[in-house]
Amino acid sequence: EVQLEESGGGLVQPGRSLRLSCTASGFSFDDYAMHWVRQAPGKGLEWVSGISWNSGNIAYADSVRGRFTISRDNAKNSLYLQMNSLRPEDTAFYFCAKLGPSMVIKGEFDSWGQGTLVIVSS
Amino acid sequence: DIQMTQSPSSLSASVGDRVTITCQASQDISDYLNWYQQKPGKAPNLLIYDASNLQTGVPSRFSGSGSGTDFTFTISSLQPEDFATYYCQQYSNLPLTFGPGTKVDLK
Numbered sequence: 001e002v003q004l005e006e007s008g009g010g011l012v013q014p015g016r017s018l019r020l021s022c023t024a025s026g027f028s029f030d031d032y033a034m035h036w037v038r039q040a041p042g043k044g045l046e047w048v049s050g051i052s053w054n055s056g057n058i059a060y061a062d063s064v065r066g067r068f069t070i071s072r073d074n075a076k077n078s079l080y081l082q083m084n085s086l087r088p089e090d091t092a093f094y095f096c097a098k099l100g101p102s103m104v105i106k107g108e109f110d111s112w113g114q115g116t117l118v119i120v121s122s
Numbered sequence: 123d124i125q126m127t128q129s130p131s132s133l134s135a136s137v138g139d140r141v142t143i144t145c146q147a148s149q150d151i152s153d154y155l156n157w158y159q160q161k162p163g164k165a166p167n168l169l170i171y172d173a174s175n176l177q178t179g180v181p182s183r184f185s186g187s188g189s190g191t192d193f194t195f196t197i198s199s200l201q202p203e204d205f206a207t208y209y210c211q212q213y214s215n216l217p218l219t220f221g222p223g224t225k226v227d228l229k
Contacts (some may be wrong), residue, residue: 108211
C-alpha cells in the first residue's frame with residue numbers, strides 16, 4: 001500500500017523559512033515523479049511544484065518560483081520543499097502527491113499524503 | 123496558463139440521483155484531464171484519469187468523457203458516500219491547473 005506522510009508544517013512569521021518533508025513507502029519511490037499541491041483553508045487546490053524521478057526535471061508555479069525549492073532523496077524515499085521568504089498567502093495545507101506512471105512530470109496524482117498545515121502570520 | 127472552469131460550483135442532490143459536472147479548459151488539452159474527489163479534512167482521491175479512464179478500485183458509477191476543451195463527469199446513481207467536492211485537473215501544459223471545484227451536497 002502506498003503511503004505518503006508529510007511533516008514540517010507549523011506557524012511561521014512572514015519572511016521566514018520552513019522545510020517540508022514527505023516520507024514515502026509502499027512503492028518504488030525512485031521510479032516516480034513527485035509533486036507538492038497546496039490548499040488554502042476552505043479554498044481549492046493549487047499545484048506548487050513537481051520533480052522527476054531523477055531530479056532532472058523540476059517545475060514550479062509562478063507564485064512560488066524563486067522562493068521555494070523542491071528536492072528529493074531517493075535513498076531516503078523522501079521528498080522535500082524548502083520554502084523561503086514566506087508570505088501570508090502561502091498559508092495552506094501542503095500535500096505531497098505521487099504521479100502516476102509517466103515519462104514526464106505531468107499526469108495524474110494517484111496517491112496523496114494527508115497534508116501538513118503551514119500558517120504564515122505575525 | 124490553462125484556465126479550468128467547472129459548473130455548477132455547487133449542487134444539491136438526493137441519493138440515487140444522476141449527477142453531472144462539466145469542466146472546460148481555456149484551450150485544447152486533448153484528453154489530458156483528471157477528476158478527483160475530496161471529502162472534508164481529507165486528501166483528494168483520483169477517480170478518473172485521461173478524461174475517461176476509471177482509476178483502479180473506483181466504483182463504476184463514476185465516469186468521465188470529453189476531449190479538447192469540454193469534459194463531463196457523471197455519477198450515475200449518487201450514494202451517501204459521494205457527497206464531496208469534485209475537481210478537474212489538466213496536465214496538458216505546465217503549470218498543472220485545477221478547476222475551482224464542485225461541491226455536491228444533500229438536498
